Amino acid sequence: MLRGIAISLAVLILGTAGAGYLYYLHLNGNIKKGQRNSGESGVKKADANADGQTPLNILLIGSDSRNSAANLKLGGHKESVGSKPLADVQMLIHLSADRKSASVVSIPRDTRVDIPKCTDPDTGEKYPAKNTVINESLGRGGPGCTLATWQNLTGVYIDHWMMIDFAGVVKMADAVGGVDVCVKQNVWDRPLPRVSGGSGLKMKAGTRKVKGEQALQWLRTRHAFYSDLGRAKAQHMYMNSMIRTLKSQNGFTDVGRLTDLAEAATKSLKVSEEIGTVKKLYDLGAQLKTVPTSRFTMTTMPTVQDPLDDDHLVAAPADADKVWAMVRDDVSFDKGGKDGKSGSASGSPGPTATATGPAATPAGTLAVTVVNGTGGEGVAAVGQRATAVAGVLQGKGFTRALASATPDPQTRTLVTYAKSSGAQGKADALSVAAALGVPSGQVRASADVTALTLTVGADWRSGAAYPKQSAPKAGDLPESADAVHGADTGDCMDVYKPYRF
Structure with a gap:
């Protein structure tokens, strides 16, 4: 119920925030840092293209931690204080090597995956590998364990992670000044006789501006939007709307707004240590800022019901593989980019490919x-x-x-x-x-x-050699990825009937 969404905004904002040296030190002091990778994962960074450019991958994590008064007030019960946090929002931002497009892929929190062996960098506690839902990865070695889990699942090398909690989302949403969202029917996400919980979101049909705690409610809403998959789509709509709002308001050049956003962002974020300064975040923001709104594409990893547990999901073999192949091969999710190289889909390094290792047994x-x-x-x-x-x-x-x-x-x-x-x-x-x-x-x-x-x-029913896979094409996403494009201003969420009023 964490809003990883605010994180990408923080990167964009920090990319243009200018201040004196003392203010720079002040902002640096706000930023919390952690180890990039704390789990077993051998995925290597993608090779550079012909122009010497490489893609940039940033994992956004929303923690549901209630271990502060501010977070507890915004959601959860007193019994949850002291428990290990869960990574309830997880998104990967892929910035293309040519810096002309950006793709975002979410993985629903209840997706069952292999979490590798991890070591908590703060406590030294070691956790054995475990097959369970992906949101448990955060409590088994911190954000670096979540990163390792993603790398092993997707075969994508992840350069950095950023994490935010409930209170951080509210701070960021207030600093933005409000973002337009839309519902087709009146919505009230509340407890029902047989269904506990609910975000508390209550708003009338149509396009409305949300900020602060109401923005957090929008981003946490699950039941009223049918499922975790619906919630992910609502998050993607919010992210796209937020980027459009900032650009339309000249939000990247308004010094007063930038100062507020820089304060909120640096106080709200925890980042992997290699980007733990305003200068490093500035460099990231400068790259993300070049992507046109129309070339941001938000998606969710295709999933199917877990055969071991009806309440969980697993990656849909063919469709999920196609999405990750496009990310690994740096093929844009929109049709404005280049297609993958011929044969690259079958030769792409997968989750187990590493740069070095022992020779194979004869x-x-x-x-x-x-x-x-x-x-x-x-x-x-x-x-x-x-x-x-x-x-x-x-x-x-x-x-x-x-x-x-x-x-x-x-x-x-x-x-x-x-x-x-x-x-x-x-x-x-x-x-x-x-x-x-x-x-x-x-x-x-x-x-x-x-x-x-x-x-x-079943994909190899005849022949002596595995069938060559076709090269991925720009914009050729499976329908199950539920893509939302940055230029889509008419998107509106459908509300599950029991949560209408």
Whole structure:
């Protein structure tokens, strides 16, 4: 219920705030800092393009911490004081290498993921890897653990993180002076007889300006907007509206407004230590400020219902992969950018790709279990598919490759290695993937397997080599990403009927 949204504003604001040296020191003193990465993650930074430019990725985190009087007053119960905070809002801002477009991807808080082994940099407490909902990552090693979780899930190297809490959102919203939002029907997000909680948002239909605590209520509203997915869309609308508001009001050159915003931002934010000065934030803001409003695109990672828990979500295999491939390949979410390079989608470094590591075990001594996963969802499995692919591997020198008699339906092909085998297991898995043309982004570590396993999915029903993936095209987002564009001024939220008045 945290508003990571205010964070991106802070970056934009600080990019133009000018002050004397003493004021500069004052603002620096406001900023709280933390370790960039506190978890196990080996994703490398993207290579530079032909002009020597690299993308910039910033993770925005909204903490639900109630461990202050101000935060407790704005939401939650006294019983929650002292508990570990949850990262209830998480968004990745991707600034293109040419600095001409920006993409934002949210992940709903109740999405089940693999959280890696993390160490809290403040207390030294160590947390083992855990498969659970992503918002728990913040309490298992701080923002640096959330960053590591994202990197492992997406294969995207994240340069920095920024975090804000309830009270910080209110300060930022007040400093902005109000942002226009819209609902199609009167809304009152309140407790109902069988549904507890609610943000308290109450407003009449149409476009209204919200600020301060009401802005926080808008950003926290979930039930009235149907779900966490609806809430994410409302957040994206707010972010786009905020950017448009600042530009229309000359908010980037008004010294008085900038001073207020700079004070609010530096007092509200906690950032990764490598950007923990006004000068560093200025540099970031100068880059973000160049992106036209029309080329900001807000999305949510496509998800499906978690088969293990109806109240949770998991990444939608094909659509989520496409979104992250576009981010990794620096393909713009709007149609104004360039398409990906031919073949780049299949060759993109995935979540397990690292810059260095041990050499792979010789193919002739490496045991590989091949599983037939070509069936599922009303489609019959291809007979003897595991045997056929095992034969292909044997012909490439993996003489110990054997077909499993147990099917395991999967929508896409995966190479999985035992998490306990570490860097050596990864190197071995990547060698199998390379031999068959399987993208490195489809190599995974798992605590559920003991042997190197190739699962031939429904995306590879025939042929000796994995089908080459088409290059991603600019603006070719899956519909399930629920994109909201910066120039869309007519967007309005639909209100779930029980929360209308």
